[in-house]
Amino acid sequence: MKVPAGTSAQTAVNEAGFEQKGPQAAVVVREDDGTLRDLAWVPETDAEVAVVTADTPDGRAVIRHSAAHIMAQAVQDLHPDAKLGIGPPVTDGFYYDFAVDEPFTPEDLQAIEKRMKQIIKSGQRFSRRKYASLDEARAELAGEPFKLELIDDKGAGTDADLDRSEVMEIGDGELTAYDNLNMRTGERMWSDLCRGPHVPSTRYLPAYKVTRNAAAYWRGNDKNPQLQRIYGTAWESTEAQDAYLERLAEAEKRDHRKLGAELDLFSFPDEIGSGLPxxxxxxxxxxxxxxxxxxxxxxxxxxxxxxxxxxxxxxxxxxxxxxxxxxxxxxxxxxxxxxxxxxxxxxxxxxxxxxxxxxxxxxxxxxxxxxxxxxxxxxxxxxxxxxxxxxxxxxxxxxxxxxxxxxxxxxxxxxxxxxxxxxxxxxxxxxxxxxxxxxxxxxxxxxxxxxxxxxxxxxxxxxxxxxxxxxxxxxxxxxxxxxxxxxxxxxxxxxxxxxxxxxxxxxxxxxxxxxxxxxxxxxxxxxxxxxxxxxxxxxxxxxxxxxxxxxxxxxxYAGAFPVWLSPVQVVGIPISGEQGDYIQDIVDRLRSKGIRAEADHSDDRMQKKVRTHTLQKVPFMLLAGGKDVEAGAVSFRFRDGTQRNGVPVDEAIAYITDWAQSRRNDAPTAEASE
Structure with missing residues (x-):
């Protein structure tokens, strides 16, 4: 679409009928050279632009950068002595670095998210402001040592040495700040050195969450001061954020470091060194x-x-x-x-x-x-x-x-x-x-x-x-x-x-x-x-x-490896000690065919054995009681909890062997075994 000279992008977007709220809301516009502009931008000549909506990668990045500013405002409201580092968007979220005397606690993070909610609900507008000179910026930010360092770098002409996050702060041209203005009174509530762009106002931030904090060195150099980094996420809708949080929870359950310990697969001893498993x-x-x-x-x-x-x-x-x-x-x-x-x-x-x-x-x-x-x-x-x-x-x-x-x-x-x-x-x-x-x-x-x-x-x-x-x-x-x-x-x-x-x-x-x-x-x-x-x-x-x-x-696989890769492919479980020799004989026959099989002769009750090996994600459990011994059979118990009873031993061995040798990547079940 075209933004006529002297007209704001917001006006042009509204007149063109683009949505002003929801996932399809226009949040910024993009010029032909890729430059993103606030909707408050007024071009000096007619400009052809693409409208960037909230549910696009660029739209989400702008939302997250704006959320980072709100989070930093909340932190300085609650911790006035906190000094600002940088706060860029990252994949699926954002972070902001702070210099504080004590690390943030979980209770601090809850309070920061609550304060963010209050700020957003109060209604604030993001307003871009150009500094007349580097000295003006230095004077305004005299109490922010990390911002002063970035300004000095810009004054020294070292833009090429900055990383992407730092360029987001000072830009590669004029030096600007973004003010958070009360939408009713116009009062400046907070400001930050920033290139932008940002969403027009806090009403464009419908879903956000403070997730965690960690230590981080200023500019990634361990010779610099250590800061506290607070991470968060923000999305174009609560539905999108809920879906992300569900994916995050699933990813945490699948974390290979956690599963590696639970399944006894690998470890990272400190005595050997970092990154050496x-x-x-x-x-x-x-x-x-x-x-x-x-x-x-x-x-x-x-x-x-x-x-x-x-x-x-x-x-x-x-x-x-x-x-x-x-x-x-x-x-x-x-x-x-x-x-x-x-x-x-x-x-x-x-x-x-x-x-x-x-x-x-x-x-x-x-x-x-x-x-x-x-x-x-x-x-x-x-x-x-x-x-x-x-x-x-x-x-x-x-x-x-x-x-x-x-x-x-x-x-x-x-x-x-x-x-x-x-x-x-x-x-x-x-x-x-x-x-x-x-x-x-x-x-x-x-x-x-x-x-x-x-x-x-x-x-x-x-x-x-x-x-x-x-x-x-x-x-x-x-x-x-x-x-x-x-x-x-x-x-x-x-x-x-x-x-x-x-x-x-x-x-x-x-x-x-x-x-x-x-x-x-x-x-x-x-x-x-x-x-x-x-x-x-x-x-x-x-x-x-x-x-x-x-x-x-x-x-x-969430630790439930295919049969051909499973460390233990079969566990034989006798219902009582009387079936121990019977189960051991089946296990020995499986081993002779190259199957990784074990027999559980522990004193635990059968139900506990089943639970233990289910948690260990063993694909085949073979159970045998007195009637199974009389019939020359076993019962299959699978990872999903399904069971198949009374399977002749020769048939069970052939089935397990064929499955393992086929290198199938799906999981055996009672239904698949019939």
């Missing part, structure tokens, strides 16, 4: 099953299994480009092999080694170990390579963000002409493998380079690599989402984004086309015409890491 016997079963299956699938798809060490001289990573392009995520060097004489003088300089963050440099050395012919290409190398990345402590999270993990990492070396077919082969392999584990809702993300200096190689190489990846992605028929600037330093990539059982998206597999490392390692092959040519290298990781994928699967 250990797998317990039951978790080890799942991990082994995953690795064995994936290793076999790789071999079937033409990959050759290799092995490489965990550390290497740091010169290798200079050759590959990881140093300096990837240095911040690599662990510091280990200085070894120094030799001294009797006087303590160095007689031989040592070497610096690094824990490897990627397997590709070592695979390049395997390729380069002898001459190669075009007849060998595609050459596909694969390993479960253990790599180590120095993730910041604030982002380490269970199995899904760790510092040490095993990649199902592979590299295909191909001719330039073979690249499209190999990428197609890899993408089909990736999708089939994820489906084998029960994930079948995907879209693709294409990560490309931007204008920054963090990428190597010529623009022509990048254009060709991007074109090849894009064509294969489009050919797949899956949704393709652009990710500008998200490429690796050496080449663009396709990422497979998989949705789990409750609709959350996880980045899983990646396929990356690389013209640069073959050149840096001087890789070559003899072509059919006898000339020496440089291969193209394609990186692919099917799960990303075994650890991360196991964490995702734990949440996808």
């Amino acid at each position: 250990v797998f317990h016997p039951k978790g080890g079963v799942i991990k082994r099953e995953m690795e064995d299956y994936v290793r076999r699938r790789h071999i079937e798809e033409g990959f050759e299994y290799v092995g490489t060490p965990h550390i290497a001289k740091d010169g290798l990573f200079h050759t590959s480009g990881h140093l300096p392009y990837y240095a911040e995520t690599m662990f510091p060097p280990l200085h070894v092999d120094v030799e001294y004489d009797d006087q303590g003088q160095v007689t031989k300089a040592g070497s610096e080694y690094r824990l490897k963050a990627m397997n590709c440099p070592m695979h390049n050395l395997i390729y380069r170990s002898r001459g190669r012919s075009y007849r060998e290409l595609p050459l596909r190398l694969f390993e479960f390579g253990h790599v180590y990345r120095y993730e910041q402590s604030g982002v380490v999270h269970g199995l899904t963000r760790v510092r040490g993990f095993a990649q199902d990492d592979s590299h295909s070396y191909v001719t330039r002409e073979q690249a499209p077919a190999e990428i197609r082969h890899l993408l089909n392999f990736v999708l089939s493998l994820l489906r084998d584990f029960g994930m079948d809702d995907f879209y693709l993300e294409l990560s490309t380079r931007d204008d920054s200096d963090k990428f190597i190689g010529s623009q022509e190489q990048w254009d060709e690599a991007t074109r090849v990846l894009e064509e294969v992605a489009i050919e797949s028929g899956l949704e393709l989402v652009p990710d500008p600037g998200g490429a690796a330093y050496y080449g663009p990539k396709i990422s497979v984004q998989a949705r789990d059982a409750i609709g959350r998206t996880w980045q899983m597999s990646t396929i990356q086309l690389d013209f640069n490392q073959p050149a840096r390692f001087e890789l070559e092959y003899q072509a059919a015409d006898g000339t020496r040519q440089e291969p193209v290298m394609i990186h692919s990781a099917k799960f990303g890491s075994i650890e991360r994928f196991l964490g995702v699967l734990t949440e996808h």
